[in-house]
Amino acid sequence: MPQKPSPVLTQAEIAAGLRALGLHPGMGVMLHSSLSSFGHVEGGALAVIAALEATLTPAGTLLMPSFNHGAPFEPGGPGVFDPLATPTTNGAIPDAFWRQPGVHRSLDPTHAYAAWGAQAEIYTRFHHRTLTMGPASPYGTLLADDGWCLLLGVGFRSNTFHHVVEMSTGAPCLGQRTEEYPIHLPDGRQVRGRTWGWRGGHCPLNDAALYAAEFHSRGIARTALIGSCRATLYRLREGYEVIARGLAAGYAGSPPCSACPIRPRAVPQTVTSDWDPAAGQPLPDSAAWTY
Numbered sequence: 001m002p003q004k005p006s007p008v009l010t011q012a013e014i015a016a017g018l019r020a021l022g023l024h025p026g027m028g029v030m031l032h033s034s035l036s037s038f039g040h041v042e043g044g045a046l047a048v049i050a051a052l053e054a055t056l057t058p059a060g061t062l063l064m065p066s067f068n069h070g071a072p073f074e075p076g077g078p079g080v081f082d083p084l085a086t087p088t089t090n091g092a093i094p095d096a097f098w099r100q101p102g103v104h105r106s107l108d109p110t111h112a113y114a115a116w117g118a119q120a121e122i123y124t125r126f127h128h129r130t131l132t133m134g135p136a137s138p139y140g141t142l143l144a145d146d147g148w149c150l151l152l153g154v155g156f157r158s159n160t161f162h163h164v165v166e167m168s169t170g171a172p173c174l175g176q177r178t179e180e181y182p183i184h185l186p187d188g189r190q191v192r193g194r195t196w197g198w199r200g201g202h203c204p205l206n207d208a209a210l211y212a213a214e215f216h217s218r219g220i221a222r223t224a225l226i227g228s229c230r231a232t233l234y235r236l237r238e239g240y241e242v243i244a245r246g247l248a249a250g251y252a253g254s255p256p257c258s259a260c261p262i263r264p265r266a267v268p269q270t271v272t273s274d275w276d277p278a279a280g281q282p283l284p285d286s287a288a289w290t291y
Contacts, residue, residue, distance in 0.1 A: 009041045009227040014051035017226030021150075021233050025057040028119065028147035030139055030236075031064050032160070035092040037153020037229040045096040048152070053116060061117035061147075063138055065090045065160060066098040070110050073181055073269070081109040081193070082184040088114075093152075106138060107291075109181035109193040113138040119145070128183075129281065129288045131176055132196040133163040136280070140164050143236040151232040156209035161236060165243040166206065171257050173199035175264035176275040177282070191291050194274060194282075197264030204254040205246055214242050214251075 023029065031052065035045050043050070052062055066088040072078050078086075083105045088095045098105050098114035106112045106127030115123045115138060123138040130136040135144070139161060149161050156162075167174055175197020183193040205211075215221040215234060220242065222233045250256040264270075274286040282288045 007039070007227070009038050011043055011047040011051045011054075014038070014041070014048055014226055015055050017224060017231065018051060018055045021224045021226075021231050022222055023052075023055045023148075023150070023233070025055070026059040026118075027056055028061040028117075028142050028145050029056060029063065030142055030147065030149045030161070031062065031093070032149070032151050032154050032158045033064075033091060033093045034153035034229075038226070039228045041227075045092040048093050049097050049100070056117060059118055061115060061119040061123065061142070062097075063113055063115045063123065063142060063147075064094040064097050065111070066094055066105055066114040067111045070181075073110075080182040080184050080190065081112070083107060083112060084186055085184075088112075107183055107185070107193060108132055108195050109183050110179075110195045128193055128291070129286075131167050131275065133160070133174075134167040134176075135164075137164065137167075140168060143240060147236050149234055149236055149239065152226070153229040153231075156212040156215070156232075157207070159209060161239060162206040162209070162211070162243050165240055165247065166203075166257075167196070168240075169244055169247055169257070171247065173201070173203065173257075173260065173262040173264065175270075176273050176277070178264055178271060178273045179267065179269045180271045181269055185291055189291065192287055194271075194286075194288065197270060199262050200265035201262040203262065204260070205251065205257070206243070210252040210254065211239075211243050211246050214246075215239065218242070 103116045104120045104124040105114045106124040111132050177194035178197035179195050180192050220234050220238045224231050247257040274282050276283050
C-alpha cells in the first residue's frame with residue numbers, strides 16, 4: 001500500500017510551535033538544528049529562519065553556529081577562512097542564515113558565530129579577541145544576558161553550550177587560543193587568526209552529553225513537537241549550573257575534569273597561546289589587536 005505523503009509544514013505553523021514552546025519577542029536564543037527533522041517545510045531553511053525571526057522580533061537576538069570545524073584547512077581546501085564565503089558544516093539552516101542581509105558573522109577561523117537582531121553586532125564584533133567558547137564569546141555573552149538554547153531536531157550532543165561551560169571553568173583539555181589559521185578579512189587583508197586547541201581525546205562527560213538526563217529530570221528542558229521535529233528549549237544559566245557541577249564533581253560514573261588526563265591536541269597549526277588569563281584578553285603583541 002503506498003505511503004501517504006508527509007504533510008507540508010508552513011512558516012506560520014513553525015512560528016506557532018515556537019511560541020507554544022516558550023519563545024517570545026525580545027528573547028536571546030542560540031539555535032542548533034536539523035532541517036530534515038521537520039519533514040517537508042514549505043520554503044525550506046529560509047522559512048524556519050523567518051519563523052524564528054518573526055517570533056523573536058528585532059528586539060530579540062538569534063545566534064547560530066557557522067562553524068567550519070577546520071574544513072577549509074584540510075587537504076584540497078582553500079586554506080583560508082573567509083567570513084563572506086566559507087560555508088558552515090552545521091547544516092542547512094545555519095548555512096542559509098549567515099548569508100542573509102543583516103546577519104553578522106564573527107572572525108574565529110574555525111568556530112565563527114552568526115547573529116541577527118538587537119545584540120548581533122555586539123556579540124560577534126570582537127569574538128576574535130577572546131576565547132572561542134569562553135565567557136566573552138558570543139555564546140558566553142548570551143549566557144551573561146540570561147539567554148536560552150533551542151534544539152530543533154537535534155539532541156544534546158549537538159549542544160555546544162557545554163563547551164562554554166568547559167572554557168569558563170578552565171577545563172585543561174581545551175587550548176586557549178593555541179591554534180592559528182589564515183583569515184581573509186572583508187576589507188581584503190589576510191591575517192592570522194586564533195582559535196581554541198581542540199582536545200586530543202574523547203570527553204567522557206560532555207561529548208556523550210551525559211547531563212541530558214538531569215536536564216529532563218529537573219525540568220530544565222522544555223520539549224514539544226513542531227511537525228515531526230522534536231524541539232527542546234532551556235535557559236542557559238540553569239544548564240550551566242548542572243554542567244559545571246558535573247565537570248567539578250563528575251557524574252554517571254565518569255571522573256571530574258580535574259582528574260581527566262586529556263589535553264589539547266598537537267597539529268601543524270598549534271602555536272603558543274597569546275592569551276593573558278589575568279587580564280582576560282590577548283597579550284599586547286597579539287595580531288588580534290590589528291583587526
